[in-house]
Amino acid sequence: MRKSIGLIVLACLLCACSGTQRYDEEAQEKYQEYVAAIAANKGAESSDIPFAHDITMEKETDGYAYEITIKEPITAMYQIEFMAVDGEQIKADDVTHPSLGILDSDEVYHMVPYQEDKEKGFYRSLSLKGKVKKSEGSLYVMVAWKDYAKLNTHRVYFTYAYQNDDAQEKEE
Helix, strand or coil: CHHHHHHHHHHHHHHHHHHHHHHHHHHHHHHHHHHHHHHHHCCCCCCCCCCEEEEEEEEECCEEEEEEEEECCCCCEEEEEEEEEEHHHCCCCCCCCCEECCCCCCCCCEECCCCCEHHHCECCEEEEEEEECCCEEEEEEEEEEECCCCCCEEEEEEEEEEECHHHHHHHC
């Protein structure tokens, strides 16, 4: 009897581990799909973006740190997935691009106008942080989400061309 119970517990543990591994593989595939979609988009910007967005950059010893923020949605956005890719490293396989909602399976991100409840995954704004090495270049950004019924997925793309102070000083 003890052996039977032990085998059942062992089988349950193995099933749970393989389910987690499968999810990780699916998340990794989605991540790679999004990088490919951003590359295929070639920096074209969506004409209708239902939220405000901005970027801040700060100089660090090994490059520049950036923070891209999306905020003030004008439509309900559920299960948000958010990614930024440095234009210089868009084809590099050994680079991890900053993302939100894609690889972090334990978190769900929603933005609904005038609502905030972080415990339930509803945020007023979402930020994505990353680093670039060069003082000038482009960051390609994609935001995907589902509508209220969670049936339709929407994607928007936008680009930040940046030139930091070092590059401007060298030109003068």
